[in-house]
Amino acid sequence: MRTLVIDTATIACSVALFGDANDSFGNEHEVVGRGHAERLLPMIARLPDGGRADHILVDVGPGSFTGIRVGIAAARALAFGWGATVSGYSSLALIAMDNFLFAQGADRPFAVVIEGGHGEVFMQRFVGRTNIPIVAGNFAALDEFVSLKPADAVARAGDMEFVGSGISRLGDLPAARLGAELLPWALLARELPPSYRNLPPVPLYGRAPDAKLPGAR
Numbered sequence: 001m002r003t004l005v006i007d008t009a010t011i012a013c014s015v016a017l018f019g020d021a022n023d024s025f026g027n028e029h030e031v032v033g034r035g036h037a038e039r040l041l042p043m044i045a046r047l048p049d050g051g052r053a054d055h056i057l058v059d060v061g062p063g064s065f066t067g068i069r070v071g072i073a074a075a076r077a078l079a080f081g082w083g084a085t086v087s088g089y090s091s092l093a094l095i096a097m098d099n100f101l102f103a104q105g106a107d108r109p110f111a112v113v114i115e116g117g118h119g120e121v122f123m124q125r126f127v128g129r130t131n132i133p134i135v136a137g138n139f140a141a142l143d144e145f146v147s148l149k150p151a152d153a154v155a156r157a158g159d160m161e162f163v164g165s166g167i168s169r170l171g172d173l174p175a176a177r178l179g180a181e182l183l184p185w186a187l188l189a190r191e192l193p194p195s196y197r198n199l200p201p202v203p204l205y206g207r208a209p210d211a212k213l214p215g216a217r
Contacts (some may be wrong), residue, residue, distance in 0.1 A: 004044070004053035004078070005186040008036040008071035009063030009091045010114060010165060014186035015040070017047045027187040036070045044078075053084055057189050060088035060199055062122040062145060062206035063114060072201055088199035089192055092145050092164075094184045096126040097191050099163045100139050109142060110179065111157040113166035116147045121166040122206055123153045139193060147206050 002025065007014040013036050016027035026047045032039050044051040058075035061068045072088075079086040092112045099110060109127040116122045124145035128138050148156065150170045162170060163179035170178075189197060 001055060002053040003055045003057055004051050005057045005189045006071045006075050007059040007184045007186040008040060008067040009059040009061050010183050012183040013039045014184060015043045016186040017051055017053060018190045022190045024187060029185050036067050040074055052082055056084050056086040057197055058088050058201055059091050059184055061091060061204035063091050065205060068203045072203060075201060086201045087197060088201045089189055089197040091184050092124040093192060093196045094188055095164050095182045097188050098182050098185060100128050110161045110163060113153060113162050113164045115166045115169060120147045120149055121153050121169050122147055145206060
């Protein structure tokens with residue numbers, strides 16, 4: 001069975017195709033800022049067999065309202081056309097997995113932060129220890145994600161290291177507290193524990209939309 005991963009929840013646009021044994025058939029990753037809708041389908045088309053897969057895994061947020069919608073809409077449309085199943089994962093969990101695997105942040109708790117709206121950041125704390133019962137194995141979230149003002153995020157994290165694209169929003173912190181400014185990379189979704197890639201394929205915005213429907217007269 002092949003799995004196609006779609007990630008458009010942040011300024012990165014990222015896709016990957018892998019098999020049952022987590023063997024990669026191809027991936028693309030580009031920091032695009034805006035324009036995910038124009039970039040995404042050509043990136044998928046360049047994958048082997050046009051990215052055709054039995055299952056589609058999509059980043060459901062938190063992150064950019066527009067980016068999240070682009071990714072989920074594409075995943076649902078392709079799943080309908082291919083007769084594939086579709087599920088989601090969190091952008092914060094994927095960044096945490098990146099840090100867990102490659103930045104040697106796994107042996108102590110750390111906080112993932114990405115840019116939110118209205119001057120806030122999305123934050124979630126993770127750890128890599130075998131005695132955390134949330135999931136089997138040695139990777140786990142310590143709490144649910146929250147949207148906070150940067151100063152409140154710093155206070156909530158205590159002395160933890162920060163990683164993610166939102167660390168530039170946190171103000172003047174000691175270098176030891178600042179890790180890599182990581183963005184979601186679709187290929188790493190294959191490393192997430194099953195419970196972290198089985199979210200419903202619906203937006204995980206984290207905040208209410210800025211635009212609201214007019215009230216009844």
